[in-house]
Amino acid sequence: MIRFENVGRTYAPLGGARVRAVDGMSFTIAAGEVFGIAGPNGAGKSTMISMLLGFLAPSEGTVTVDGRRPRSFVESEGIGYLSELVGIKPSWRVHEAMVRFAILAGIPAAGVSERIAGLLATFALEEHAKKRVKELSKGTLQRLALAQALLTDDVRVMVFDEPTHGLDPLWTQHFRELVPTLRRADRAIVIASHNLDELERLTDRVAIVDRGKLVRIVDTRQDVSETAVTRYRIAYRGDEQIVREIFPGATTPAPNEVEVSVTGLGELNRGLAALIGRGVLISSATPAYSALEEHFRQAVRSEA
Amino acid sequence: MKARLGAYGLWQLRDFIFERAAAILIIGLLLVFGTYEAIGPAAKRYIATGGRNGLLFGARGVAEHLTFMWFIAALIAVHGISSNDRTTGRFRLIFAKPVRVLPYYAQAFVLHGIAFMLCSLVWLATLSRVLPVGGQTALGAIAILACSYLLVGGVCFLMSAISRFDWVATGAVFGGVMYLASKFRGAWWLGPLPPFWRISEQLDLLKTLDPIQPKPLLWVAAYGVACFLLGLIVLERRPLAT
Numbered sequence: 001m002i003r004f005e006n007v008g009r010t011y012a013p014l015g016g017a018r019v020r021a022v023d024g025m026s027f028t029i030a031a032g033e034v035f036g037i038a039g040p041n042g043a044g045k046s047t048m049i050s051m052l053l054g055f056l057a058p059s060e061g062t063v064t065v066d067g068r069r070p071r072s073f074v075e076s077e078g079i080g081y082l083s084e085l086v087g088i089k090p091s092w093r094v095h096e097a098m099v100r101f102a103i104l105a106g107i108p109a110a111g112v113s114e115r116i117a118g119l120l121a122t123f124a125l126e127e128h129a130k131k132r133v134k135e136l137s138k139g140t141l142q143r144l145a146l147a148q149a150l151l152t153d154d155v156r157v158m159v160f161d162e163p164t165h166g167l168d169p170l171w172t173q174h175f176r177e178l179v180p181t182l183r184r185a186d187r188a189i190v191i192a193s194h195n196l197d198e199l200e201r202l203t204d205r206v207a208i209v210d211r212g213k214l215v216r217i218v219d220t221r222q223d224v225s226e227t228a229v230t231r232y233r234i235a236y237r238g239d240e241q242i243v244r245e246i247f248p249g250a251t252t253p254a255p256n257e258v259e260v261s262v263t264g265l266g267e268l269n270r271g272l273a274a275l276i277g278r279g280v281l282i283s284s285a286t287p288a289y290s291a292l293e294e295h296f297r298q299a300v301r302s303e304a
Numbered sequence: 305m306k307a308r309l310g311a312y313g314l315w316q317l318r319d320f321i322f323e324r325a326a327a328i329l330i331i332g333l334l335l336v337f338g339t340y341e342a343i344g345p346a347a348k349r350y351i352a353t354g355g356r357n358g359l360l361f362g363a364r365g366v367a368e369h370l371t372f373m374w375f376i377a378a379l380i381a382v383h384g385i386s387s388n389d390r391t392t393g394r395f396r397l398i399f400a401k402p403v404r405v406l407p408y409y410a411q412a413f414v415l416h417g418i419a420f421m422l423c424s425l426v427w428l429a430t431l432s433r434v435l436p437v438g439g440q441t442a443l444g445a446i447a448i449l450a451c452s453y454l455l456v457g458g459v460c461f462l463m464s465a466i467s468r469f470d471w472v473a474t475g476a477v478f479g480g481v482m483y484l485a486s487k488f489r490g491a492w493w494l495g496p497l498p499p500f501w502r503i504s505e506q507l508d509l510l511k512t513l514d515p516i517q518p519k520p521l522l523w524v525a526a527y528g529v530a531c532f533l534l535g536l537i538v539l540e541r542r543p544l545a546t
Contacts, residue, residue: 055544077305080400083396087394108308
């Protein structure tokens, strides 16, 4: 559905230094897939999304959506898009903004009111309908931006750039419940986020990008713990010396707690069995980071 | 689905009324008010004589107003027409919908032009309550304003497609060209430059109740339309997110 083939993008501002924002990036996103993009600030996520929507042309390589140039695809079908910086005119009223976007989305005149009413209700925006956009809180504005992204049901590509930025925990949860309902066999959904936990919950795969390069793609549906070096936090009661003998590289973040690095669950369980065998009581053993966080740390660290 | 661009035109028109028409009308009507206040008893007697004298007085008044207004009003009508969306990032949500860039901005340019002319008619109608404005003067003023919109609008549209600082750039081009045209009147190399001075020449004709010349005005209009079309080509080729 979406294909990046050896894509590069260089910014050359007048009188400024050239910046390589994206470098040799290749990957595909299939229809039916929820795909995440993660990376530190300045990694190239926004540039990737701009190229995906046809707002920017790659300096090298090609980006295609359903075999077409992105701009051509967007102009003929539209994309459900939530931008990181919500560009809605501050003087527009909430209902007015929705009507304008509905017209631009091509919703027939007869269906506009009903569609907008449904979305305003879904995102609890009814009480704000007459307010100007500039009067909205960050979270409410984000809900409006989400609502306009979902105006048309039949889009085959959805792109959410930092979708839960500014949302309170309740609405973050609502968004997480919403994404699975948007999944369709003929639709690709892209979510760019700093929130790795969110990406791990919502996506099938996550591209980790750093300084313009695709460092790795993590399949979040696979149990990666068998192969990756993972840090676990172990809480115990007993002799610390024994713990250090069995896990030589352990660090101590808190009293009666150690953080250990192991390769796979097998090594962890052998270590825990040895501890128990020598009289140490284990109260908990949890990953210090999620699998995706671990991948992210390793990927970004290895690039540093 | 395709965007219902025609229906969206009503919103573009509404934006013009609230954001631009008010400014144009305020400038125009303040000028009319200033003229009304400035007309003393002697001028009133002159106007009252009617005939050619009265019409001449009215024509001069219209031309003086236009000298002050034509560039500023047209600039207000068009500036930022595409660059504002890029500067504020609004293009992202608009053009994620099935909207083609060229028809969207071309429609905005045409609608702004229509609304600009409606504002001009309101101004002229109000002015004609204060000064005796003959049919020839009124038609001449309308033709000059239409061509002003096409020229200033066309140049500003092109600048807006190229740069975020379109109104400054258009103002600089206008100032530069007018200076060169006054310093090197009739020089052959002025030909390719935006013919702003042609508008001034037509205003001089308007003042003396001479008929305006269609040929220079056609050149002005054609030049503006060419800039507008060039602006569309730039918009088609340039990436939106820069």
